[in-house]
Structure formats: C-alpha cells, structure tokens
Amino acid sequence: MADILDLDAEVVAEHTADLIRWLPVDRPRQVVDLGCGTGAGTFALLAEFPEAHVTAVDTDVDHLRRLRDKACELGLADRVTTVQADLDTTWPDLGTPDLVWASASMHHMADPARALRQVHDVLAPGGLFAVVELAGFPRFLGTDLEDRIHAASDRRHADLVPHRGADWGPKLTAAGFTVEAERTLAIHLPQSEVVGRYALAGLRRMRGTVDDVLSAEDLAAFDDLLDPHSPTGLLHRTDLAVRTERSVWAARKA
Numbered sequence: 001m002a003d004i005l006d007l008d009a010e011v012v013a014e015h016t017a018d019l020i021r022w023l024p025v026d027r028p029r030q031v032v033d034l035g036c037g038t039g040a041g042t043f044a045l046l047a048e049f050p051e052a053h054v055t056a057v058d059t060d061v062d063h064l065r066r067l068r069d070k071a072c073e074l075g076l077a078d079r080v081t082t083v084q085a086d087l088d089t090t091w092p093d094l095g096t097p098d099l100v101w102a103s104a105s106m107h108h109m110a111d112p113a114r115a116l117r118q119v120h121d122v123l124a125p126g127g128l129f130a131v132v133e134l135a136g137f138p139r140f141l142g143t144d145l146e147d148r149i150h151a152a153s154d155r156r157h158a159d160l161v162p163h164r165g166a167d168w169g170p171k172l173t174a175a176g177f178t179v180e181a182e183r184t185l186a187i188h189l190p191q192s193e194v195v196g197r198y199a200l201a202g203l204r205r206m207r208g209t210v211d212d213v214l215s216a217e218d219l220a221a222f223d224d225l226l227d228p229h230s231p232t233g234l235l236h237r238t239d240l241a242v243r244t245e246r247s248v249w250a251a252r253k254a
C-alpha cells in the first residue's frame with residue numbers, strides 16, 4: 001500500500017498543489033495532516049506554506065517511517081512531527097492547528113461524525129478543515145473489463161469503507177463547521193512510465209479483492225493484464241491513462 005500511496009502522490013502532485021493553493025487559508029503555521037499515509041499531503045503542504053510546521057498523524061508505523069525518512073532526505077525533518085495514533089480511539093494532543101488536512105482518510109474512520117467533531121474541537125478559532133476525498137480507485141484502461149473489476153471491488157469495499165464517496169458537506173455542517181467552499185477536480189493524465197507503474201501496482205492490489213466475485217473468463221483476462229511477460233499485459237500497453245477525481249470541502253470553525 002505504501003508504494004501505491006507514493007505513486008499516487010507522484011502522479012497527482014500538480015493537482016494536490018493546485019488544491020492547496022485554492023484553500024481559503026492565509027499562511028497557516030500549525031498544520032495537521034490526518035491519516036497522512038506516506039506524506040503526499042504533508043510534503044505538498046510544507047512546500048506551499050514555507051512557514052508551516054506539519055504534524056502528520058497515522059495509525060500505520062511503516063507509512064510514518066517512510067514519511068520521516070523522506071523528510072530527512074529533503075532536509076525538512078525540523079518542520080515535521082509524526083504521531084502514531086488510531087483516530088478511532090483516543091486522540092493524541094495535536095496542539096491548536098490553524099489548518100487540518102485530511103486526504104482520503106476520513107472515509108476510513110469507523111465513526112466519521114465523531115472524527116469531524118474531534119477536528120472541530122482541536123482547531124483554532126477561525127481555523128480551516130480541508131477534507132479531500134475520492135469516490136474510488138483511479139481508472140487506467142477505460143474498458144468493460146475494468147468496469148467489472150471496479151464493480152466487484154466496490155461491492156467488497158461497500159462493507160469495509162461505507163463512507164467512501166459520501167457527501168461530506170452535511171457531515172461537516174452537523175459537526176459545527178461552516179462549509180465555505182467545495183470543489184471537484186477531474187484528473188486525466190496521459191500515459192507515462194510512472195502511470196504504468198501506478199496502474200500495475202493498483203490493479204495488482206485489486207486482484208486480491210475480486211477472486212471470488214469475477215467470472216473465470218474475467219479473472220483470466222485480468223491475470224493476463226498483470227502478467228509482465230504477456231504481450232497484451234499492462235506493461236506493454238500504450239493506451240493507459242489516469243482518470244480520477246478529487247473532491248474537496250473547505251470547512252471553517254467559527
């Protein structure tokens with residue numbers, strides 16, 4: 001998963017920077033990245049806000065280790081604090097941030113309403129909460145087979161992450177925020193070497209979730225796509241592209 005997060009960060013880096021620049025926030029100093037993963041948001045926030053310190057929170061120690069290593073490599077270690085915490089349980093002390101960023105993480109919370117209230121509690125008065133979400137994993141092929149793979153995977157995920165693809169506006173309002181702005185960004189990127197690697201890693205991961213759901217014929221075609229030696233496999237295709245979306249809610253605490 002860490003590799004997929006890194007590949008996603010690389011592929012959509014420009015769009016992430018664009019979303020951060022769009023946020024109605026002025027030179028935040030204390031920023032929290034909730035469910036930071038390997039640091040896609042953390043490093044983009046550090047780049048856009050040169051005066052900011054980011055507290056990066058995640059439950060996964062390997063993701064946090066990768067993030068810390070990268071911060072050291074980039075000479076940013078003194079601007080990042082990593083905190084290992086399960087946000088479904090007791091929240092750690094996160095100070096009083098003026099910006100909280102949560103990208104593709106809120107839908108993982110067992111009780112998102114509680115998590116949103118917790119963010120409201122910790123934010124400084126007038127602070128901003130940016131929730132970034134995506135409806136599903138990106139598309140790379142645009143074929144009927146890919147549609148069936150996604151439908152099968154979505155059925156599996158419906159129980160595991162029921163809040164994925166939700167409208168976060170009403171949830172934020174219920175938690176006490178004023179939603180100041182909302183935006184959906186359509187992302188369409190042409191084939192490149194990194195897009196190929198991203199497609200292969202992402203679809204390999206999906207393969208494990210559709211074993212008992214797809215037909216034998218679809219599974220055989222799926223395995224052929226993933227086979228690095230197959231002439232019709234993903235690595236030999238020249239028609240790959242990333243098609244995905246990011247939705248963002250900018251929510252203010254009074």
Ligand SMILES: C[S@@+](CC[C@H](N)C(=O)[O-])C[C@H]1O[C@@H](n2cnc3c(N)ncnc32)[C@H](O)[C@@H]1O
Binds near residue numbers: 008035060105109
């Ligand atoms: C899809 S990843 C997104 C990572 C990163 N924000 C990004 O945009 O690349 C979701 C992240 O949320 C973290 N996460 C899921 N449930 C969590 C929880 N209960 N507490 C803290 N982190 C959690 C996962 O470990 C994972 O790193």
